[in-house]
Amino acid sequence: MSYLELAGLQKRYGGSVAVDDVSLSVEKGESVALLGPSGCGKTTTLRMLAGLIQPDRGTIRVDDVEITRLAAHKRNMGYVFQSYALFPHLTVSRNVAFGLEERGIGKAEIARQVEEGLALVRLDGLGGRRPRELSGGQQQRVALARALVIHPSVLLLDESLSNLDAKLRDTMRHEIRSIQRSLGITTLFVTHDQVEALTMCDRIAVMNRGRIAQIGTAEDIYERPATRFVAEFVGRANALPATRDTEGKVVLWGAAHPVAAPPQGAFDLFVRPQRMRIVSASEPTGGETVRVTGRVLRSVFVGDHVEVLVEGAGGQLAVEMPSGTTAPTEGAEVAVIWQAKDSLPFACEAA
Amino acid sequence: MTGSRRLPLLLLPAGIFVLAVYVWPTLLLLRNAFNEVGPTGAMVEAWSLKTATETFADGFTIELTLNSLQLSLSATAIALALSYPLSLFLFRTDSRFRGLLAVIAILPMLISGVVRVFGWLAILGDRGLVNTLLQSLGLISAPIKLVFNWTGVTIGLAESIMPYMILALLAGFGQLDRTLEEASRSLGASPLRTFWRVTLPLSLPAIVLAAGLGFVLSMSAYITPKLLGGGRVFVLATEIFEQATTNTNWPVAAVLAIYTLGLLLLLLVVSNLLARGLKR
Numbered sequence: 001m002s003y004l005e006l007a008g009l010q011k012r013y014g015g016s017v018a019v020d021d022v023s024l025s026v027e028k029g030e031s032v033a034l035l036g037p038s039g040c041g042k043t044t045t046l047r048m049l050a051g052l053i054q055p056d057r058g059t060i061r062v063d064d065v066e067i068t069r070l071a072a073h074k075r076n077m078g079y080v081f082q083s084y085a086l087f088p089h090l091t092v093s094r095n096v097a098f099g100l101e102e103r104g105i106g107k108a109e110i111a112r113q114v115e116e117g118l119a120l121v122r123l124d125g126l127g128g129r130r131p132r133e134l135s136g137g138q139q140q141r142v143a144l145a146r147a148l149v150i151h152p153s154v155l156l157l158d159e160s161l162s163n164l165d166a167k168l169r170d171t172m173r174h175e176i177r178s179i180q181r182s183l184g185i186t187t188l189f190v191t192h193d194q195v196e197a198l199t200m201c202d203r204i205a206v207m208n209r210g211r212i213a214q215i216g217t218a219e220d221i222y223e224r225p226a227t228r229f230v231a232e233f234v235g236r237a238n239a240l241p242a243t244r245d246t247e248g249k250v251v252l253w254g255a256a257h258p259v260a261a262p263p264q265g266a267f268d269l270f271v272r273p274q275r276m277r278i279v280s281a282s283e284p285t286g287g288e289t290v291r292v293t294g295r296v297l298r299s300v301f302v303g304d305h306v307e308v309l310v311e312g313a314g315g316q317l318a319v320e321m322p323s324g325t326t327a328p329t330e331g332a333e334v335a336v337i338w339q340a341k342d343s344l345p346f347a348c349e350a351a
Numbered sequence: 352m353t354g355s356r357r358l359p360l361l362l363l364p365a366g367i368f369v370l371a372v373y374v375w376p377t378l379l380l381l382r383n384a385f386n387e388v389g390p391t392g393a394m395v396e397a398w399s400l401k402t403a404t405e406t407f408a409d410g411f412t413i414e415l416t417l418n419s420l421q422l423s424l425s426a427t428a429i430a431l432a433l434s435y436p437l438s439l440f441l442f443r444t445d446s447r448f449r450g451l452l453a454v455i456a457i458l459p460m461l462i463s464g465v466v467r468v469f470g471w472l473a474i475l476g477d478r479g480l481v482n483t484l485l486q487s488l489g490l491i492s493a494p495i496k497l498v499f500n501w502t503g504v505t506i507g508l509a510e511s512i513m514p515y516m517i518l519a520l521l522a523g524f525g526q527l528d529r530t531l532e533e534a535s536r537s538l539g540a541s542p543l544r545t546f547w548r549v550t551l552p553l554s555l556p557a558i559v560l561a562a563g564l565g566f567v568l569s570m571s572a573y574i575t576p577k578l579l580g581g582g583r584v585f586v587l588a589t590e591i592f593e594q595a596t597t598n599t600n601w602p603v604a605a606v607l608a609i610y611t612l613g614l615l616l617l618l619l620v621v622s623n624l625l626a627r628g629l630k631r
């Protein structure tokens with residue numbers, strides 16, 4: 001049994017289902033991201049965990065104790081809200097002390113732990129301020145410190161970085177990650193930002209329409225997406241409409257490829273743009289390589305890579321080339337190659 | 352640009368209106384306060400403080416003031432105790448009927464004060480709803496006096512100021528955010544502790560605002576003390592009316608009116624300062 005066990009959680013609002021069926025096991029000290037599009041039920045899942053709403057079905061267990069119906073204030077979960085939810089009428093110190101005071105800890109001990117908590121998020125010396133006298137990033141860190149000082153059994157972070165600018169967000173990601181690691185806090189991290197999920201977590205649970213579509217390491221999810229949704233949602237991918245020939249091999253852009261097609265139904269071939277390479281049209285290719293030919297529509301320099309759009313017999317595809325390599329000129333006839341194992345066939349969704 | 356330049360123009364109609372029906376009569380009142388009353392009871396034009404000094408030297412004025420303050424205080428306290436939980440509920444409910452419920456809560460505002468008093472007489476009178484019920488239950492043998500005394504006036508006043516206080520509370524609850532209460536609970540505070548540590552402090556400015564308003568309205572109320580008091584309840588408002596009409600003693604009425612106005616202004620300023628200080 002894992003440290004945190006969610007089994008068959010469901011939450012309905014009237015006729016609509018916010019969370020359909022979520023089961024998840026998290027080990028002690030592990031950090032798991034809940035990644036998914038807006039409205040897929042991430043916040044609802046977290047709120048059920050924190051006891052702020054009651055699930056209609058399913059159970060929650062922490063450390064082998066069922067807490068499904070336990071009142072929120074008895075759960076000892078550290079919840080960092082998306083909006084920070086700092087108490088405007090209390091100073092930063094009192095905000096951080098709030099949970100400790102509720103636990104009946106002595107004054108001196110509280111003062112010491114608050115100091116420690118603020119130092120942890122590098123806010124020493126700002127304890128006397130009011131929340132609104134802080135920047136967004138500082139408020140964020142106060143919220144984090146407030147949740148951390150109570151030594152939560154599980155830390156719940158709800159898109160807690162989405163209000164910050166790109167640079168601060170990056171810094172905060174690393175800060176939270178290192179705090180989480182050094183304190184060994186079991187963490188659930190809600191986000192719809194993939195980079196955040198990839199950099200902050202040991203495992204990622206990709207959610208879609210109230211269910212977990214796939215759970216695994218970043219590599220699992222990225223390299224071996226279980227469903228079409230995961231392949232589309234995580235990372236970029238070319239979805240290339242393909243057909244099958246009599247031998248059951250994939251036919252793409254009019255040429256047969258050494259990739260097995262799914263047995264029936266219309267399907268697309270998913271290929272990551274970074275896995276594709278552009279070579280001159282005349283260059284021959286080996287057996288396990290997929291090769292299509294086309295004409296360069298345009299090349300766009302995007303900073304860390306160059307994006308090349310190629311048009312061929314069956315449509316368009318995008319190739320990401322590392323910047324520094326010379327991009328082919330527009331209108332050039334080229335071949336695009338990738339390894340057969342990088343092709344992922346997924347059935348088209350029923351219309 | 353044009354907006355700010357047009358603004359004074361837009362204020363003109365309201366300005367003229369206020370000037371005509373409020374500022375001008377107040378100035379007349381002020382003028383009257385310096386007049387004197389002759390031995391025959393007729394008003395004598397003068398510029399003296401005689402009326403004022405005599406009025407304030409009279410022990411009855413002090414008594415009236417204390418009566419007014421005490422009545423307003425208890426009416427406000429009762430109204431607040433009832434309207435605070437109600438407003439909190441209205442503010443937070445997700446019910447589809449929220450709008451309707453809010454309208455119902457402030458509906459009494461639309462009913463004439465006189466009609467409302469008769470309603471209370473039907474409920475609180477010797478043969479009213481309450482006494483009939485208590486008697487038929489055998490809890491009391493003779494009807495208890497609930498109207499034409501302080502009790503009746505307090506109940507009637509509390510009811511009449513409630514809609515205004517509910518509106519003030521609803522408007523003042525701005526800072527109250529349910530996420531904050533959730534944060535408090537997630538940090539280990541029970542619902543009761545959460546109310547005490549988060550909800551109440553954050554709604555304090557609204558409470559002060561509403562209480563200030565209720566108090567001022569009670570102080571200036573005339574119909575309720577007059578009709579529900581049955582001639583036994585004397586407050587500043589009733590006395591001013593008495594002096595101005597029955598006694599046709601305009602100077603005394605004017606002095607008392609200005610005195611009351613001063614008291615109210617003072618109260619408003621204090622409650623505003625308090626509310627602002629709390630918000631900080």
Ligand SMILES: Nc1ncnc2c1ncn2[C@@H]1O[C@H](COP(=O)(O)OP(=O)(O)OP(=O)(O)O)[C@@H](O)[C@H]1O
Nearest residue numbers: 013017018019037038039040041042043044045192
């Ligand atoms: N109190 C509620 N009443 C009715 N429907 C709700 C309520 N809370 C959430 N929902 C619905 O449940 C679904 C899931 O909501 P949830 O807030 O969990 O999404 P989310 O994954 O956190 O999305 P986002 O990334 O936009 O925050 C949504 O369709 C939402 O409209």
Ligand SMILES: [Mg+2]
Nearest residue numbers: 042043044159
């Ligand atoms: Mg959400």
